[in-house]
Amino acid sequence: xxxxxxxxxxxxxxxxRALEVSQHKDHLTPVAACDRHGTAIDFDxxxxxxxxxxxxxxxxxxxxxxxxxxxxxxxxxxELRSDGGSGATTTESGDGVKQHGEDRGVVASEQARASxxxxxxxxxxxxxxxxxxxxxxxxxxDFIPRVADRFLEGGYSGVLIDVLKRSxxxxxxxxxxxxxxxxxxxxxxxxxxxxGLLTGAAAxxxxxxxxxxxxxxxxxxxxxxxxxxxxxxxxEDIAHLPEYDIETARDLSDAEIEAIIDEHDGVIEFEDMEHxxxxxxxxxxxxDAEDVTVGGILxxxxxxKPTTTTVRVTGRTFDGETAxxxxxxxxxxxxxxxxxxxxxxxxxxxVRRNRAGEYGVFGPAELMPGF
Numbered sequence: 001x002x003x004x005x006x007x008x009x010x011x012x013x014x015x016x017r018a019l020e021v022s023q024h025k026d027h028l029t030p031v032a033a034c035d036r037h038g039t040a041i042d043f044d045x046x047x048x049x050x051x052x053x054x055x056x057x058x059x060x061x062x063x064x065x066x067x068x069x070x071x072x073x074x075x076x077x078x079e080l081r082s083d084g085g086s087g088a089t090t091t092e093s094g095d096g097v098k099q100h101g102e103d104r105g106v107v108a109s110e111q112a113r114a115s116x117x118x119x120x121x122x123x124x125x126x127x128x129x130x131x132x133x134x135x136x137x138x139x140x141x142d143f144i145p146r147v148a149d150r151f152l153e154g155g156y157s158g159v160l161i162d163v164l165k166r167s168x169x170x171x172x173x174x175x176x177x178x179x180x181x182x183x184x185x186x187x188x189x190x191x192x193x194x195x196g197l198l199t200g201a202a203a204x205x206x207x208x209x210x211x212x213x214x215x216x217x218x219x220x221x222x223x224x225x226x227x228x229x230x231x232x233x234x235x236e237d238i239a240h241l242p243e244y245d246i247e248t249a250r251d252l253s254d255a256e257i258e259a260i261i262d263e264h265d266g267v268i269e270f271e272d273m274e275h276x277x278x279x280x281x282x283x284x285x286x287x288d289a290e291d292v293t294v295g296g297i298l299x300x301x302x303x304x305k306p307t308t309t310t311v312r313v314t315g316r317t318f319d320g321e322t323a324x325x326x327x328x329x330x331x332x333x334x335x336x337x338x339x340x341x342x343x344x345x346x347x348x349x350x351v352r353r354n355r356a357g358e359y360g361v362f363g364p365a366e367l368m369p370g371f
Contacts, residue, residue: 007032015135034118038107123154131159157184163192191346203365205325209315219296220307266301284365345369
């Protein structure tokens with residue numbers, strides 16, 4: 001395929017790994033990256049090695065403890081404010097920002113500059129950017145949709161892709177489908193591991209059946225580096241525990257999250273999670289959302305997976321037999337590989353659709369990622 005230029009919004013764990021993985025993907029050129037402090041843009045291609053080296057140990061966590069202002073006036077833990085501000089910048093080392101040296105985040109790189117509105121920087125250069133990966137936390141349900149609104153308002157025409165997890169956000173994006181079509185935007189939602197890679201696997205496994213009765217997704221993630229280096233992922237997963245939700249998890253302090261981890265001896269099991277696999281499989285016509293269950297085990301003490309990530313699709317064949325098709329990920333594949341590889345693959349697929357004039361909202365069960 002033709003060359004594809006892309007930008008990454010957010011340089012926490014997902015954003016950094018996406019930049020790294022892109023170096024192993026043909027025809028992909030990262031030309032912009034930003035966090036809430038600044039923006040790096042180079043249409044000849046970013047020097048990814050320099051950018052990652054400059055920001056190592058000096059990168060904003062995906063969740064800022066001071067945050068920016070929400071539209072309702074309360075404090076937000078989002079990395080980039082969708083209204084364009086950069087968020088407060090007064091957090092000191094130890095309060096949610098790892099740092100060494102004078103500059104924070106992307107601006108530590110010689111390729112970057114400080115910015116009061118990093119999202120607008122990317123929008124202003126949108127003519128040279130084929131696709132934008134929204135590698136942002138979603139601690140307000142409408143955060144990703146509000147970011148999408150900014151690209152709509154800014155006249156962007158291209159591909160937007162996210163790795164969001166929450167089911168209810170899909171409806172918010174679907175409400176904007178007509179606006180995306182009018183603007184020439186192809187939006188691919190939930191395109192990481194789950195939802196994403198595993199949603200697509202379930203859709204393929206369902207092809208044996210004339211009726212799908214049950215889809216069970218069970219994941220295992222090992223994070224030996226622990227909470228300190230995976231704040232966004234761990235915090236978002238904790239929101240799925242029965243005693244928490246997206247709002248209460250957002251407001252937890254780092255110490256409180258570490259206490260929750262300690263209570264579970266570093267291994268947390270999740271059941272019946274609100275993952276968008278359900279609505280994404282339903283909108284693709286595979287099964288009803290209520291027939292999909294998602295759960296898993298997170299181990300922040302070991303890089304080895306505590307359980308094998310497995311998708312089981314049960315259904316009835318045309319000749320009346322009931323069977324279960326099973327798809328498993330190799331235990332050696334990391335969370336970073338299983339999130340960022342598919343995200344960039346779906347990004348490529350989105351660019352193909354966009355160049356063919358197909359606009360609107362797509363889920364991972366509706367298209368195959370490009371390799």
